[in-house]
Amino acid sequence: MSALPPGSTVGILGAGQLGRMLAVAAARLGLRARLYAPEADPPAGHVAPVDRGGWGDAAALAAFAAQVDVVTLEFENVPVATLEILAPLVPVRPGPRALAMAQDRVAEKTFLSEAGAPTVAFRPVDDAASLERAITELGLPAILKTRRLGYDGKGQARIAAPGDAAPALAAMNGAPAVLEAMAPFAREISVVVARGLDGATAAYDPAENVHEAGILRRSAVPAGIYDETRARAQAIAAQIVAALDYVGVMGVEFFHMPDGALLVNEVAPRVHNTGHWTMEACAVDQFSQHVRAVCGWPLGDPLRHCDAAMENLIGDEAADWARLSAEPGAALHLYGKAEARPGRKMGHVTRTSRMA
Amino acid sequence: MSALPPGSTVGILGAGQLGRMLAVAAARLGLRARLYAPEADPPAGHVAPVDRGGWGDAAALAAFAAQVDVVTLEFENVPVATLEILAPLVPVRPGPRALAMAQDRVAEKTFLSEAGAPTVAFRPVDDAASLERAITELGLPAILKTRRLGYDGKGQARIAAPGDAAPALAAMNGAPAVLEAMAPFAREISVVVARGLDGATAAYDPAENVHEAGILRRSAVPAGIYDETRARAQAIAAQIVAALDYVGVMGVEFFHMPDGALLVNEVAPRVHNTGHWTMEACAVDQFSQHVRAVCGWPLGDPLRHCDAAMENLIGDEAADWARLSAEPGAALHLYGKAEARPGRKMGHVTRTSRMA
Numbered sequence: 001m002s003a004l005p006p007g008s009t010v011g012i013l014g015a016g017q018l019g020r021m022l023a024v025a026a027a028r029l030g031l032r033a034r035l036y037a038p039e040a041d042p043p044a045g046h047v048a049p050v051d052r053g054g055w056g057d058a059a060a061l062a063a064f065a066a067q068v069d070v071v072t073l074e075f076e077n078v079p080v081a082t083l084e085i086l087a088p089l090v091p092v093r094p095g096p097r098a099l100a101m102a103q104d105r106v107a108e109k110t111f112l113s114e115a116g117a118p119t120v121a122f123r124p125v126d127d128a129a130s131l132e133r134a135i136t137e138l139g140l141p142a143i144l145k146t147r148r149l150g151y152d153g154k155g156q157a158r159i160a161a162p163g164d165a166a167p168a169l170a171a172m173n174g175a176p177a178v179l180e181a182m183a184p185f186a187r188e189i190s191v192v193v194a195r196g197l198d199g200a201t202a203a204y205d206p207a208e209n210v211h212e213a214g215i216l217r218r219s220a221v222p223a224g225i226y227d228e229t230r231a232r233a234q235a236i237a238a239q240i241v242a243a244l245d246y247v248g249v250m251g252v253e254f255f256h257m258p259d260g261a262l263l264v265n266e267v268a269p270r271v272h273n274t275g276h277w278t279m280e281a282c283a284v285d286q287f288s289q290h291v292r293a294v295c296g297w298p299l300g301d302p303l304r305h306c307d308a309a310m311e312n313l314i315g316d317e318a319a320d321w322a323r324l325s326a327e328p329g330a331a332l333h334l335y336g337k338a339e340a341r342p343g344r345k346m347g348h349v350t351r352t353s354r355m356a
Numbered sequence: 357m358s359a360l361p362p363g364s365t366v367g368i369l370g371a372g373q374l375g376r377m378l379a380v381a382a383a384r385l386g387l388r389a390r391l392y393a394p395e396a397d398p399p400a401g402h403v404a405p406v407d408r409g410g411w412g413d414a415a416a417l418a419a420f421a422a423q424v425d426v427v428t429l430e431f432e433n434v435p436v437a438t439l440e441i442l443a444p445l446v447p448v449r450p451g452p453r454a455l456a457m458a459q460d461r462v463a464e465k466t467f468l469s470e471a472g473a474p475t476v477a478f479r480p481v482d483d484a485a486s487l488e489r490a491i492t493e494l495g496l497p498a499i500l501k502t503r504r505l506g507y508d509g510k511g512q513a514r515i516a517a518p519g520d521a522a523p524a525l526a527a528m529n530g531a532p533a534v535l536e537a538m539a540p541f542a543r544e545i546s547v548v549v550a551r552g553l554d555g556a557t558a559a560y561d562p563a564e565n566v567h568e569a570g571i572l573r574r575s576a577v578p579a580g581i582y583d584e585t586r587a588r589a590q591a592i593a594a595q596i597v598a599a600l601d602y603v604g605v606m607g608v609e610f611f612h613m614p615d616g617a618l619l620v621n622e623v624a625p626r627v628h629n630t631g632h633w634t635m636e637a638c639a640v641d642q643f644s645q646h647v648r649a650v651c652g653w654p655l656g657d658p659l660r661h662c663d664a665a666m667e668n669l670i671g672d673e674a675a676d677w678a679r680l681s682a683e684p685g686a687a688l689h690l691y692g693k694a695e696a697r698p699g700r701k702m703g704h705v706t707r708t709s710r711m712a
Binding site (some may be wrong): 003004006023024028029030031032033046150186211256280283284299301303306318326328329330331332334335338346347350351352353 | 376380389656661
């Protein structure tokens, strides 16, 4: 196992804002980046070359693989089959197993339970009968979600009373689903954790997160939790990446319950929106950390040297760039997206302050 | 006077590591970068498109100007004539006047004196007679330097005794020169200052610098100076950019004398090696600050949220990347240069720590 030297090329599947920030992190370490994406003129194309191709285009993927020294990804919904085309050609980190787990809520929660990471209670739902049984076992209220391809609150329906069951199931459009017990959490926190090729792990401080309409609104460090809770969340995150033999950065979202319990809500096998604050507050941010991990470099120190609060700029909120750029102590990030559609993440702003 | 909106393109003359870091800073703000340089495969070419052309190639420069919304520069030895070709086509910031001043040590020191910024005593030297007169007036030891194109200790000769005068003059190869009195300083400090299109100024904390063999070895904040000295250095730097009607970031190097006086050693009309620590220690670093200034954006807050020490990686020191990348609390930057020539800046490492 040897580290890829400076001058090597990191291949990235996907070329949105996460790919863009990964490409910049690679450049900072003297590495080159090359991206692969189906879209024309994606955000990452401003900072690195992008090969355009479909996720099932074996020839285009092979040509891409020939140009890079390792492949990683910026989003978890790359088809597993794409990684399986690439894996014989070039190291793929993280590998297909982590992706397959993260793409299916039932596989994810089953894996997490087996890895000793507690989750909310859940039941697979395929039809009206299994939904009725699940409601009986978990009680109401509960949330019905599609097993696959859910993000930013899409593909979810709340079931507060038995009469909500049929419309919720209809909203799944026939897709396999999962019923999850409601978690009346005190707060949402997340840990961005990294695991190196050598098996070392490093976890950043937990961020406290606020979602609005299913989309992350803000993440702040420190979270309003005791040291013991911080350490426990970091330990669970490290346990998850170790159990997966994972390489790279992973975002682990938790519900912090009123009794102090931590339930894993979901994991994302990639750099994570709740870790953007590390760009200002840590010597090695989550993007550099991910690049280090997938290139076989030593992990960087996740120590935080200031307090920080990150706020997403969603849709036309980014039109406020002039005012935001004038705000003292604020670091503005814009992703180079031409069109500000509602719900689209256009940028973020991180406010830093000296540690108490 | 209006700000260039996100999506605009910043043109940068020169495509070395400073251009590379400027291009990344532009991307972070949702701006595009495009560079212009004579060399093939320059470092900045990994993160942005580069137009290749000579400094006097009016057609290539005009084609470049047509692709960008503003032009700035990464190094002060771009010929003034190049800026004069560009200036009628596109806003050039900083403009030819600042460049002309910074390219000639006599013009620079004359300007500084007139702007109320004290410098070491100096005399123009064109021949043996003027050198002899200068030595009589300034005393020995003194340093003879070429008036133009000096950097990193090149084009300099120390005159300790009268017998050194003739060889020192010969070392100038007939180029116009300047004799500078020696400044037996207590320490070298520098201030990276910015001035916006609206005339606002913002100065980072002074860094304390150590040079070796004429090349910057390290820069640390805080410098070992009193608050009064910090404020005075920042005020002088702000005075200089105001007197020049300057737009952008400027590096101002000082000698801090044992009696507390601050003498300006030299200024650089660009982002500065002694300001690289701002990447880890400030919400808005010097590269973002420069991009903001030349695009007519509000300046960012220069507040420092942690202590930091930057060390350059020169020549084959960068071969030590694996060890450096494993060092806790260290942020490693490599510039993507293929060949590690002696004296060549290959990267830097910044070590951060919480503020006391």
